[in-house]
Amino acid sequence: MKFSKVCTLAGGVAIAASTLLIVPTESAQAATCNEANKFCGWKDAGYSNTRLIFDSSPAGSRSIFASQQDQMSSAKNFTNNKWCGVDQEAFAPDHTVISFGPGAQVPDLSVYGGYVNDNIDYFDVVTSGGTCPHSF
Amino acid sequence: MSAFFLKIYSYRTAGLVPLFVLMALSCGGCDAGANATPPGGHGESGAAPLVGWDEVTAGSGVRELAIALKDEKCLRKHGFRLQGPSKELREFPFLSHASPHIPGLYDLTPNEASTWGYSLAIPPLASEADPEYGRAMSKRRQALFGTIQFGDTQRTVKILVGKLVVKVSKEGCLAEARAQIVGSMADYLKVTYLPQSIRAYITAAWSSPPVRDSLSRYLACLGATRKQLHVHYPDDMIRRVSASRPQRESHPTATELQLAGLDARCRERSGIYDAYTDAFQEAAAQWLADSRVLAERVLALSRAADVRARRVIGNYSSIDHASTG
Numbered sequence: 001m002k003f004s005k006v007c008t009l010a011g012g013v014a015i016a017a018s019t020l021l022i023v024p025t026e027s028a029q030a031a032t033c034n035e036a037n038k039f040c041g042w043k044d045a046g047y048s049n050t051r052l053i054f055d056s057s058p059a060g061s062r063s064i065f066a067s068q069q070d071q072m073s074s075a076k077n078f079t080n081n082k083w084c085g086v087d088q089e090a091f092a093p094d095h096t097v098i099s100f101g102p103g104a105q106v107p108d109l110s111v112y113g114g115y116v117n118d119n120i121d122y123f124d125v126v127t128s129g130g131t132c133p134h135s136f
Numbered sequence: 137m138s139a140f141f142l143k144i145y146s147y148r149t150a151g152l153v154p155l156f157v158l159m160a161l162s163c164g165g166c167d168a169g170a171n172a173t174p175p176g177g178h179g180e181s182g183a184a185p186l187v188g189w190d191e192v193t194a195g196s197g198v199r200e201l202a203i204a205l206k207d208e209k210c211l212r213k214h215g216f217r218l219q220g221p222s223k224e225l226r227e228f229p230f231l232s233h234a235s236p237h238i239p240g241l242y243d244l245t246p247n248e249a250s251t252w253g254y255s256l257a258i259p260p261l262a263s264e265a266d267p268e269y270g271r272a273m274s275k276r277r278q279a280l281f282g283t284i285q286f287g288d289t290q291r292t293v294k295i296l297v298g299k300l301v302v303k304v305s306k307e308g309c310l311a312e313a314r315a316q317i318v319g320s321m322a323d324y325l326k327v328t329y330l331p332q333s334i335r336a337y338i339t340a341a342w343s344s345p346p347v348r349d350s351l352s353r354y355l356a357c358l359g360a361t362r363k364q365l366h367v368h369y370p371d372d373m374i375r376r377v378s379a380s381r382p383q384r385e386s387h388p389t390a391t392e393l394q395l396a397g398l399d400a401r402c403r404e405r406s407g408i409y410d411a412y413t414d415a416f417q418e419a420a421a422q423w424l425a426d427s428r429v430l431a432e433r434v435l436a437l438s439r440a441a442d443v444r445a446r447r448v449i450g451n452y453s454s455i456d457h458a459s460t461g
Contacts, residue, residue, distance in 0.1 A: 036270070036278045036279055036281050036282025036283075036285065036286070037270040037271065037278055037281075037282070056270070056271060058267035058268075058271075059267065060267075076289075078282060078286060078289070079270075080218065080219060080270070080285070080310075089339065091339060091342055091343050092240065092338055092339040092342035092343070092369075093240065093241075093342070093368070093369035093370075093371055093372065095240055095335065095338045095339075096335065097335055097336075098332055098335070099332065101304075101328055102285075102286075102310060103285075103286050103289075103304040103305050103308075103310055103311070104302060104303070104304055105289070105292065105302070105303040105304065106300065106301065106302050106303070107301055107303070108300070108301065109300070111298070111299035111300050111301075112297070112298060112299070112300040112333075115335070115336050115339065128200060128203075128204065129197055129200025129201060129203075129204065
C-alpha cells in the first residue's frame, strides 16, 4: 500500500452523502459480466484472469476493492451510472484517471499509459451526468 | 432545491437563472443552430474557434439531461424507466459543470469560503433519483432491462483514444438517445472519452518543484489543523470537513466556515493555486498542441450537441417531476 493510501484511509475520507462499499474479489477465472446493472473489472486485458470487481453500487457511493488495488486492466460498465476510477498515490491528491460512462467496454487499459492501467484504487459512482468528485 | 442552494449557485455562476428562463432566452436560436449542423455533420467544425483546453474538456449537464430525457422516453415505451437523473440535474443541468475547476485543485477564494464554506466545492450531482429501482427487479426483468437499455452488447462501435479502445453498444435506448443528441455514437465517444486523456498531466503538475514548494508553505500555514484533519493536499480539507455535513444543501456550520476560511487564506498566502495552475496549464498546452485537430472536432461536436440538447429540453418543458424525479 502506498504512503498516501495509509494516510487517506486513516483520515477516514468519504465523499459527501456517500455510502462506502467494499466489494469482494472473485477468484473465478475470467468470470463474465453479462448482467444488467453491474460494473465489472478484470485483472488482465481482454476481460480475463480474476474478476476484481462485480458491483452495482448506487450513485453517491464509493466502491473499494477488497484487495488488489492497482491491478485492474479491463472493465465493462452495464450500469446507468458513471464510474470514476480514482488513483491514490504519494505525490498527488486522489484524482480520477478515467471515467466509464454507462455501456462502456474497455478491453485493455494498458495501452492508455501507466497512469490508468494497474493504477485504479477505488471508484466513485455518480449519475451519468454527474461530475467525478476528484476531477473536472 | 433549497433557497440556500439557489443562492450559492447564483454566486458561483454570476447570477445564473433557472432553467425555464434560460430556455426562454436561448430558444430563439435553437432551431436555426440545430438545423445548421446536421447530426454527425461538419457544418461548424471548420469555423469553431478553439478557446482552450478547459472548453474542450468541459462536460455538459444540458447534454446529459437531454440524453437522459430521450433515453427515458424510449425506456417507458418498453415498460421501464430511468432511475436517474437526479433532481438537481433535471432542474439545473447547466450547473453541473458551471464552475471553472482545474482538475486536481479547487479554486477556493477567501470571499467564497467566508460566505459559503465548502458549499460550492462539493459536487452536487452525486445521487440517483431512485437508486433502488434497478436492484428491486427480478433477475429476469433486470436482464430484459439491460437488453432494452444497452441492446446487444457484442454489437459495438469503438473509438481509439491514443491506443485505448473504448466500445459502447450501438443498439438500445441509450445508444439511440446519445446518437440523437450528439450526432452519432462515434461522435458521442469522441466528446466523452478524448478529453479524458488530459488527466495524465495531473501528477506531473503536482510533482513540479514550484508546486511542491507552495504545498509545503500551505501545509505549514494550516498549523495544527493539518494533523488534526490528516491534510496532505488542499482539497483534503474539503473532503474531511464536508464529510461531516448532514446534507450538501444545508448551511455550513460555524466550524466549517472557520476551517474553510483558514484553508482559503493558506491557499492564498502559499500561492498554491497559481503555482498549480501554471504547472497544469503548461502541461495542458502541450496536450492541446498534440491533440489540436481532435480537440477542435470535439469542441465543434460539443457545441452542436448542446444546441440540439437545448431544443430537446425545450420540447420537454413540462417535465413531470412527480413521476420521474
